[in-house]
Amino acid sequence: MPKVVPEVPDEGAVWSEQDTSPGAIEEALRRLLQQQHARDHAHAPARVLNLVVVVDREWRGEIMNRLEQVGRYHASRTILCTVERGRTTLDARVVLTIEDERQPGDIALTRERVIVEVGEKHLDKLDTIVDPLVVTDLPTVVWSPHGHPEAVDALLHLSQVVLIDSVNEPDLASAVRRAEELAAGAYVVDLAWLRTTPWRERVAATFDPPRWRRELGRIDTVKVRHRPDSGVAGVLFFGWLSSRLDWGPGSLMAANGSIRGRASGRRQDVTLTLEPDPNQAVPGLAGIEIGTASGVSISLDRGPGGLSARRRDPKGRELRWTILGASRGEGGILGEGIRQALLRDPAYRGALDCAEAMLR
Amino acid sequence: MAVVHEENPLVEGLERQPVHPTTLVIFGGTGDLAQRKLLPAIYNLAHEGALPEGFNLIGVSRSEMSDDEYRAVARESIKTHSRRAPDEQVLEKLLERVRYIAGTFDADSVFERLEQEIGQFDEEAGIAFNRIFYLSTAPNFFALIVKKLGERGLHKHPEADVRVVIEKPFGTRLTEALELNRQVLSVLRESQIFRIDHYLGKETVQNMLAFRFANGMFEPIWNRNFIDYVQITAAEDIGIGRRAGYYDSAGALRDLVQNHMLQLLSLLCMEPPVTFDADEVRDEKVKVLHAVEPPPPDAVVRARYTAGMAEGKEAVGYREEEGVPEDSSTETYVALRLEVDNWRWAGVPIYLRTGKRLARKVTEIAVSLKPVPHLAFEAQGSVGVQPNQIILAMQPNEGVSISLGAKIPGTRMRIRPVNMEFLYGTSFLSQSPEAYERLILDAMRGDATLFTRNDEVEAQWRIIDPILEAWEKDDRPLPTYPAGSQGPEEAASILAPGQHWRAI
Numbered sequence: 001m002p003k004v005v006p007e008v009p010d011e012g013a014v015w016s017e018q019d020t021s022p023g024a025i026e027e028a029l030r031r032l033l034q035q036q037h038a039r040d041h042a043h044a045p046a047r048v049l050n051l052v053v054v055v056d057r058e059w060r061g062e063i064m065n066r067l068e069q070v071g072r073y074h075a076s077r078t079i080l081c082t083v084e085r086g087r088t089t090l091d092a093r094v095v096l097t098i099e100d101e102r103q104p105g106d107i108a109l110t111r112e113r114v115i116v117e118v119g120e121k122h123l124d125k126l127d128t129i130v131d132p133l134v135v136t137d138l139p140t141v142v143w144s145p146h147g148h149p150e151a152v153d154a155l156l157h158l159s160q161v162v163l164i165d166s167v168n169e170p171d172l173a174s175a176v177r178r179a180e181e182l183a184a185g186a187y188v189v190d191l192a193w194l195r196t197t198p199w200r201e202r203v204a205a206t207f208d209p210p211r212w213r214r215e216l217g218r219i220d221t222v223k224v225r226h227r228p229d230s231g232v233a234g235v236l237f238f239g240w241l242s243s244r245l246d247w248g249p250g251s252l253m254a255a256n257g258s259i260r261g262r263a264s265g266r267r268q269d270v271t272l273t274l275e276p277d278p279n280q281a282v283p284g285l286a287g288i289e290i291g292t293a294s295g296v297s298i299s300l301d302r303g304p305g306g307l308s309a310r311r312r313d314p315k316g317r318e319l320r321w322t323i324l325g326a327s328r329g330e331g332g333i334l335g336e337g338i339r340q341a342l343l344r345d346p347a348y349r350g351a352l353d354c355a356e357a358m359l360r
Numbered sequence: 361m362a363v364v365h366e367e368n369p370l371v372e373g374l375e376r377q378p379v380h381p382t383t384l385v386i387f388g389g390t391g392d393l394a395q396r397k398l399l400p401a402i403y404n405l406a407h408e409g410a411l412p413e414g415f416n417l418i419g420v421s422r423s424e425m426s427d428d429e430y431r432a433v434a435r436e437s438i439k440t441h442s443r444r445a446p447d448e449q450v451l452e453k454l455l456e457r458v459r460y461i462a463g464t465f466d467a468d469s470v471f472e473r474l475e476q477e478i479g480q481f482d483e484e485a486g487i488a489f490n491r492i493f494y495l496s497t498a499p500n501f502f503a504l505i506v507k508k509l510g511e512r513g514l515h516k517h518p519e520a521d522v523r524v525v526i527e528k529p530f531g532t533r534l535t536e537a538l539e540l541n542r543q544v545l546s547v548l549r550e551s552q553i554f555r556i557d558h559y560l561g562k563e564t565v566q567n568m569l570a571f572r573f574a575n576g577m578f579e580p581i582w583n584r585n586f587i588d589y590v591q592i593t594a595a596e597d598i599g600i601g602r603r604a605g606y607y608d609s610a611g612a613l614r615d616l617v618q619n620h621m622l623q624l625l626s627l628l629c630m631e632p633p634v635t636f637d638a639d640e641v642r643d644e645k646v647k648v649l650h651a652v653e654p655p656p657p658d659a660v661v662r663a664r665y666t667a668g669m670a671e672g673k674e675a676v677g678y679r680e681e682e683g684v685p686e687d688s689s690t691e692t693y694v695a696l697r698l699e700v701d702n703w704r705w706a707g708v709p710i711y712l713r714t715g716k717r718l719a720r721k722v723t724e725i726a727v728s729l730k731p732v733p734h735l736a737f738e739a740q741g742s743v744g745v746q747p748n749q750i751i752l753a754m755q756p757n758e759g760v761s762i763s764l765g766a767k768i769p770g771t772r773m774r775i776r777p778v779n780m781e782f783l784y785g786t787s788f789l790s791q792s793p794e795a796y797e798r799l800i801l802d803a804m805r806g807d808a809t810l811f812t813r814n815d816e817v818e819a820q821w822r823i824i825d826p827i828l829e830a831w832e833k834d835d836r837p838l839p840t841y842p843a844g845s846q847g848p849e850e851a852a853s854i855l856a857p858g859q860h861w862r863a864i
Binding site: 044045046047048049072073074076106107109198200201202203204205206207208209211213214216241244245246304305306309313317319321322323324325326338339342343345346347348 | 376
């Protein structure tokens with residue numbers, strides 16, 4: 001994994017100014033890039049996507065750390081807007097970073113990070129500050145992990161993708177509703193949805209061998225365990241099954257600490273249960289159990305080295321195995337979110353719509 | 361052959377499609393390729409969750425060792441050669457599914473034990489795993505292993521797919537390739553055979569298809585009306601290292617031209633396929649190979665490196681390399697001029713060159729367009745105006761570069777060439793996976809698009825074989841070139857007047 005280190009500051013790869021303007025920041029960016037290219041022609045600016053992040057100033061460090069941990073999936077230009085209560089002027093800092101550890105003859109990728117300190121009064125016009133700073137013609141992704149919906153709304157018209165984490169919303173219904181609102185104007189990448197990806201892949205694979213495929217039409221129970229704050233990931237998982245298997249989504253209701261509901265399958269109803277698991281340490285799902293009308297039961301649980309799988313057939317014979325795969329960690333999930341901003345997942349919208357119908 | 365009962369709607373939209381549970385058997389499981397490439401690639405697939413949900417690995421080799429000892433070998437190989445530090449838990453779980461069988465490839469007992477181990481995996485899981493037999497052995501064992509698999513009935517299964525991956529070289533002459541194809545096809549169907557050419561697993565090679573067929577701007581000029589000539593270069597700055605035994609019997613022509621470079625040529629020159637199904641793509645590639653005549657003797661130059669300077673150090677000549685006979689006549693450089701005799705390419709020379717110990721490591725395809733019909737600027741002192749070139753670069757920096765004529769700032773209308781560059785690394789977030797990861801996964805999926813079909817291999821040999829035959833009768837001393845240079849001066853003799861080799 002390439003290590004990213006700051007370029008030597010005294011050679012002009014860092015610029016900062018108090019009480020500045022978007023035009024001055026943009027000019028500084030251009031000048032720094034020209035100077036760097038003149039110093040070494042092997043330095044080539046990465047041109048993949050713009051990531052605009054809106055954060056509370058006091059939590060800026062935590063978000064910057066998360067952005068450092070995304071592995072290979074760094075945005076090529078990150079514009080970090082830190083929101084400080086009562087601030088009326090803009091301060092900015094521009095840093096060019098360069099990938100270390102390149103082989104002789106290789107190009108050295110550079111990336112730009114722009115930190116703009118803004119006040120609350122700037123948020124509903126944040127587009128006028130950010131617009132000059134994004135690289136034209138590259139996809140622009142907006143991520144606002146500390147709320148500030150007015151900033152996201154202001155930026156929507158210059159971005160193509162909104163990165164959200166629905167587990168941060170106060171309840172399931174508002175999480176799904178906000179995702180639906182955003183999806184009307186931009187492509188939404190939801191980290192809560194991405195946390196279900198390995199589970200969806202494995203459920204799809206488990207039912208893929210021809211002799212198990214016919215069981216898909218006989219599913220009558222689905223139980224999902226999740227970290228207490230990650231119920232929305234479970235609802236999106238239900239929504240995915242519902243949209244893919246053509247179930248009629250019924251309402252989900254809270255009952256005895258869990259959430260229960262039914263969906264209408266072609267042959268039978270499906271009982272859905274969402275159960276919080278206090279032992280689950282990381283956001284996302286803890287386990288899935290799927291039963292069918294013919295007596296087949298399949299379960300997947302987090303385990304060492306991957307997911308622990310168990311399958312019981314109608315005669316009660318049980319098979320256990322491990323589905324290999326390393327945990328991506330929260331840094332990996334965020335990196336995956338950035339990567340997904342360049343792709344389009346055709347299954348998400350259907351899952352979201354069904355989830356919304358279940359919570360209506 | 362597995363029978364599909366109905367569609368699986370859950371796979372729609374998934375980036376990673378399910379792969380049927382698979383048992384992978386590596387013949388030559390302790391060999392260099394297995395340790396350096398295959399085992400690390402398998403680990404990386406496991407790490408990313410890309411292996412089938414049921415996966416078993418069996419190593420087969422001559423060395424006597426237990427399952428546990430082989431697991432230790434595999435663990436060490438993965439730790440040393442994996443592109444990422446292994447996750448201990450994933451590695452441990454992967455190794456739990458590893459077995460080892462010791463013995464020679466002609467021993468019935470090896471195949472008897474193999475049948476038992478594979479059957480045991482099936483029985484434990486209650487399903488028939490697909491079988492992949494990966495022949496990572498010396499080429500002389502390929503036919504023998506396939507024959508033994510057939511004798512034991514391991515070449516087919518009523519409920520599972522059985523595939524055989526065959527490493528290069530696929531024969532050393534046309535007659536050998538034909539015979540090998542005959543032998544393996546007497547046991548297996550062509551659809552079961554995956555002849556590997558790891559070059560095709562590289563992202564930039566696959567990107568050639570995207571470049572040509574996903575962009576409307578290139579296809580209209582991709583023909584004899586606009587293209588003057590093409591140069592395909594695969595230059596290496598290193599010598600032969602410890603591969604003297606293999607290299608001295610192979611030489612540059614067999615090592616790179618017969619397979620990799622002719623594959624690049626066919627991808628460059630093929631017609632657009634109707635779909636990207638394996639056979640559609642390979643049908644188009646093989647048509648190109650059929651349109652290539654073996655070059656006449658004066659269109660081929662071979663040479664050998666002598667002592668020189670490489671990477672700032674003194675480098676010995678080829679004949680002084682360890683393990684190379686003093687009187688070796690093996691070529692370490694070859695350049696040839698080919699033509700694709702079809703409607704699109706007739707009359708366009710396509711130059712191929714490859715060599716060891718050249719000035720730089722570079723793999724690229726340079727497409728030179730015809731000059732503009734009239735240059736109005738010439739009279740005003742323009743210098744260096746050149747026809748446009750499109751460079752598809754594969755190593756070291758993957759990307760595409762287009763040379764254009766541009767006005768030099770100033771009061772006069774003077775032109776000089778400039779480059780418009782697209783660098784792969786600047787425009788994508790992720791690094792390319794190792795070619796072997798992609799190819800092993802494709803073999804498990806049954807997707808043969810990036811593997812070479814029997815008629816492709818034979819067509820490649822039909823181009824190369826006459827060159828080898830002519831060389832056998834030619835006892836003139838080989839031209840030489842100093843290590844670290846651009847290659848032999850004689851290489852210029854195959855170029856048409858007014859053309860020159862691009863600097864390596």
